[in-house]
Amino acid sequence: MHNRFPIISINGVLGEQVSVLDRGFGYGDGVFETCRMIDGEIPLWNRHCDRLVESCKKLMIPVSVELVKDYLHQIIAHAIPQDIANVVIKIIVTRGQGGRGYRVPAEISPTICISIFPAAEFPTSYSDKGIEVKICRQRLGCNTSLAGLKHLNRLEHILARAEWSDENIAEGLLFDYNENLIEATASNIFLVKNGCLLTPDLSEAGVAGVMRGFILEALSVSQKIPVEIEKVSIRDLYSADEIFLCNSVVGIWPVVKILDSPDRIFNVGSVTIALQKLLADKLGYS
Amino acid sequence: MHNRFPIISINGVLGEQVSVLDRGFGYGDGVFETCRMIDGEIPLWNRHCDRLVESCKKLMIPVSVELVKDYLHQIIAHAIPQDIANVVIKIIVTRGQGGRGYRVPAEISPTICISIFPAAEFPTSYSDKGIEVKICRQRLGCNTSLAGLKHLNRLEHILARAEWSDENIAEGLLFDYNENLIEATASNIFLVKNGCLLTPDLSEAGVAGVMRGFILEALSVSQKIPVEIEKVSIRDLYSADEIFLCNSVVGIWPVVKILDSPDRIFNVGSVTIALQKLLADKLGYS
Numbered sequence: 001m002h003n004r005f006p007i008i009s010i011n012g013v014l015g016e017q018v019s020v021l022d023r024g025f026g027y028g029d030g031v032f033e034t035c036r037m038i039d040g041e042i043p044l045w046n047r048h049c050d051r052l053v054e055s056c057k058k059l060m061i062p063v064s065v066e067l068v069k070d071y072l073h074q075i076i077a078h079a080i081p082q083d084i085a086n087v088v089i090k091i092i093v094t095r096g097q098g099g100r101g102y103r104v105p106a107e108i109s110p111t112i113c114i115s116i117f118p119a120a121e122f123p124t125s126y127s128d129k130g131i132e133v134k135i136c137r138q139r140l141g142c143n144t145s146l147a148g149l150k151h152l153n154r155l156e157h158i159l160a161r162a163e164w165s166d167e168n169i170a171e172g173l174l175f176d177y178n179e180n181l182i183e184a185t186a187s188n189i190f191l192v193k194n195g196c197l198l199t200p201d202l203s204e205a206g207v208a209g210v211m212r213g214f215i216l217e218a219l220s221v222s223q224k225i226p227v228e229i230e231k232v233s234i235r236d237l238y239s240a241d242e243i244f245l246c247n248s249v250v251g252i253w254p255v256v257k258i259l260d261s262p263d264r265i266f267n268v269g270s271v272t273i274a275l276q277k278l279l280a281d282k283l284g285y286s
Numbered sequence: 287m288h289n290r291f292p293i294i295s296i297n298g299v300l301g302e303q304v305s306v307l308d309r310g311f312g313y314g315d316g317v318f319e320t321c322r323m324i325d326g327e328i329p330l331w332n333r334h335c336d337r338l339v340e341s342c343k344k345l346m347i348p349v350s351v352e353l354v355k356d357y358l359h360q361i362i363a364h365a366i367p368q369d370i371a372n373v374v375i376k377i378i379v380t381r382g383q384g385g386r387g388y389r390v391p392a393e394i395s396p397t398i399c400i401s402i403f404p405a406a407e408f409p410t411s412y413s414d415k416g417i418e419v420k421i422c423r424q425r426l427g428c429n430t431s432l433a434g435l436k437h438l439n440r441l442e443h444i445l446a447r448a449e450w451s452d453e454n455i456a457e458g459l460l461f462d463y464n465e466n467l468i469e470a471t472a473s474n475i476f477l478v479k480n481g482c483l484l485t486p487d488l489s490e491a492g493v494a495g496v497m498r499g500f501i502l503e504a505l506s507v508s509q510k511i512p513v514e515i516e517k518v519s520i521r522d523l524y525s526a527d528e529i530f531l532c533n534s535v536v537g538i539w540p541v542v543k544i545l546d547s548p549d550r551i552f553n554v555g556s557v558t559i560a561l562q563k564l565l566a567d568k569l570g571y572s
Binding site for chain 1: 312378399471
């Protein structure tokens with residue numbers, strides 16, 4: 001039994017090596033999903049699959065989601081120790097090898113790489129008491145072809161995340177070059193204002209997170225909270241009643257301080273708490 | 287003797303496998319250089335090295351250019367058949383493994399991957415009679431942190447190159463979202479107007495090619511041709527006396543037709559021919 005993390009399979013075969021001729025390595029020519037497993041279940045799995053298929057379609061990568069599911073079931077059944085039911089699953093799909101330069105090959109054989117990592121450990125205070133965030137200097141470029149996709153071109157986010165090493169700062173907020181708030185480096189952002197949810201429009205930049213989609217399309221509906229998806233300015237941010245970040249690994253983190261001059265302070269508010277409770281009840285996020 | 291192309295070494299060891307945990311694969315977290323070897327010499331080698339170092343510095347990847355040179359010398363001395371003196375050399379440097387998510391590791395061990403490919407074969411007419419190009423619908427996003435770098439985040443260029451498969455079209459011209467002409471998918475562009483050279487400013491998008499730099503800083507000077515680097519519009523493009531593309535693999539290709547409605551026709555002009563001749567004399571490009 002393979003029991004040292006990470007456990008990795010490539011096209012269904014255990015092992016972590018890929019050719020440097022893979023277009024994922026040479027060009028970041030692919031997409032990924034990062035999923036949580038909680039007590040043996042993968043919350044929002046269908047949403048992850050749908051986004052993977054949709055993203056591959058936009059990049060013209062002909063992936064079989066059935067094959068991805070098969071490979072995932074294999075690695076879960078045969079390679080994860082049975083007493084481990086809480087992990088993080090990363091699925092990378094690239095265009096595979098071939099093609100001359102940027103030109104895509106006529107026949108595409110995607111590379112499907114599944115990696116299983118131990119569940120990430122974050123302080124429980126992040127969920128309960130909220131987090132401090134900074135505003136990144138790095139700006140996101142706008143590109144309507146790539147906006148929303150969780151693709152493998154992540155240098156902007158890496159440069160943003162490299163702006164701080166202070167462990168007290170949990171996340172960094174990202175604006176685009178037009179000074180619109182877009183997201184945080186590894187999570188989406190929601191504002192609560194007068195009982196409404198507001199989250200940035202991602203048609204020009206940002207990653208359309210699966211948890212963001214679930215909050216917009218399911219949680220807010222069941223709670224009868226109105227939602228707006230539109231351009232968000234720093235003024236909107238600072239005038240919010242509540243702010244929270246979300247992704248499918250950690251669930252929902254309230255933001256209680258934005259480091260700036262002066263720092264901006266927020267409370268962990270009732271809407272955020274209600275959504276966290278719903279997420280815990282429905283999907284097991286704690 | 288290893289004599290099947292591509293010949294690849296990773297951190298000085300022959301072999302083509304890299305871990306999927308390498309940040310090059312997961313995030314496109316690195317840079318590359320593509321060089322030509324002509325009759326055993328690598329034209330513009332110092333410029334390639336300088337750009338590699340400069341790009342890595344901007345991305346905070348601590349690469350040793352001496353190590354890159356050592357690995358290259360090793361692969362040339364020991365792995366390339368001695369009767370082969372014309373190849374294409376691709377050098378990829380990534381941030382290596384490590385770090386949590388986008389966060390860069392405290393200790394960075396870059397991956398240095400050198401691949402040797404056979405010299406690319408293009409019709410000789412491309413240099414002599416010129417090429418047809420299209421205008422890509424795909425636009426380049428603007429990002430001042432990444433502009434100019436030959437980094438591994440190449441999805442925009444892949445989507446652009448996927449817009450055509452007609453073998454008569456040699457290249458595609460790329461504009462940014464502000465409708466500025468930036469480059470072609472794998473080459474830089476120069477216009478000639480009233481005896482002056484004009485090439486797009488790359489401070490917001492595009493790859494600052496080594497051949498572009500050589501033309502700007504060496505060839506134009508020796509020919510006493512004035513140069514301008516500024517924003518270039520489609521109107522500038524269509525009113526040019528001559529147009530050519532360049533990169534360090536193919537040298538200089540005159541553009542004689544831009545596919546549009548109506549098509550725009552250009553001649554292979556005297557400035558372009560003079561620069562091609564200089565490039566052949568000085569560096570062996572034919």
